[in-house]
Amino acid sequence: MSTAPAAGQVSPAGQQSPLALICGGGSLPLAVADYVQARGRPVLLFPLQGIAKPEDYAQRPHSWVRLAQFGGFARAARAAGCHEMVMIGSMVRPAFWQLRFDLTTLMLLPRIAAAFRGGDDHILTSGVRLIEEQGFRVLGAHEVAPEILVPEGTLGRSHPSERDRADIALGLDYLRATGPFDVGQAVVVSGKHVQAVEAAEGTDEMLKRIAELRASGRVRTPIGSGVLVKAPKLGQDLRFDMPSIGPFTVEGVARAGLAGIAVVAGSTIVAEPAQLIAAADRANIFVLGTPAGGQR
């Protein structure tokens, strides 16, 4: 994996300011914390209530924060000397009416509501802009922990066939054509045919659909063929919403009877790489990082 120097703000004394890490679900936030701390930079953990699991944070100092309660987080982070923050981990886009807003957030509410009416990218970009106006620099997790990015080449033992490579090229072409539309980031291609396109349902639901379409005979390419292709959207803010894969993705791909996964190297996060590789090798699923800008 890449060992490019990680971003970070250096204080006058040569000491880096602590990094505020807002933690969604899954183990990826803890992996990022470990990578950053291994570089000597202190990290403050802010797990999101209702999303991060309490048991994952029991052994580490942390402060719970709530979605839509930006003020509480901002005060705690500023008091600890943080100027930079990263948001990482799985996140279910919240229902607007389920959020309870604090005062700071309430003041920003008209603009947040406007963002909610747009697409996903629009929300995320607006969110980042609002936070930066409050005095924090928002970094991508991959900027402070480049180890989490998928490298070029295959992860694990399996490799794509020529047929798989043709499916991958078609999938990347399709995602390039639909990039301007702020839709999904993933398609399933098999037999040189786009079988499913992700939009609001997300990657996991799309993979379930492929399994069902196979069962009902509407997708007829043989089990063990076809590829899940993921790519960033055009103009997607990679600090905040990078495509990601993990062991769960491999399991969904295996259940859908596909041959493998292709993502864009350097623009895709891999959560739990050791478990992902183990799952891929168990199921004979290839996981390929394709060069950015390339056809395959």
Added chain:
Amino acid sequence: MSTAPAAGQVSPAGQQSPLALICGGGSLPLAVADYVQARGRPVLLFPLQGIAKPEDYAQRPHSWVRLAQFGGFARAARAAGCHEMVMIGSMVRPAFWQLRFDLTTLMLLPRIAAAFRGGDDHILTSGVRLIEEQGFRVLGAHEVAPEILVPEGTLGRSHPSERDRADIALGLDYLRATGPFDVGQAVVVSGKHVQAVEAAEGTDEMLKRIAELRASGRVRTPIGSGVLVKAPKLGQDLRFDMPSIGPFTVEGVARAGLAGIAVVAGSTIVAEPAQLIAAADRANIFVLGTPAGGQR
């Protein structure tokens, strides 16, 4: 609706040769037969076994045919003096191994198998070419019965709002961008966001997904907003695989909580227009034929 003159081959005696109509499911084949006969041209009905319903044909002369048994059809149609044929009605793409081939078809098998490996368009176009090489001219149902096409403007009482028109424009743009990929012909757009893209699952399954995404809170635009947008694919052979809507489409759109349906006028077939309009008016669903080539 258009009253353009219908296609037809005139025999030396000034009599039109009978039209061979291969009938899939639904009532549309019978409507086409009625329109053609009302113009004075005789029609021979060839319902497809396992797809057309026997009770629909009990009152009319007909000859059952089987998929993949082209020889039997060709002999009967030639004996009756048919030179032109139309295929119309709903069709489930058959599983290759479920077909039982007759001799004529068997001779064409390598090319049929090659077509099956491509996308839907590829199969259909190859099928038409094979049939034409056997001496039949394949016409689109709309060429012999232009009454089945959606006209410009609305069918029924409801009309799209300005918000709906913005969703329609976005949907048409998306379908134009993905036209070269031989994928689906439909998207659901609401709140200026593409919420679902049809691929192998078909329009009905996509509409079911929208209903589920609404129930689970992943699609959050209000009930009664959003549009099903359908358009022909680029280079789609409209003789054989034109987008179509019917009362069933309106019911799916109503269950998905959408405001309406937009299709391309003159390039979309409407099955059972009276029932479609009744269903649309009952559910306050608009059904709009947009000008071909226009944005809305």
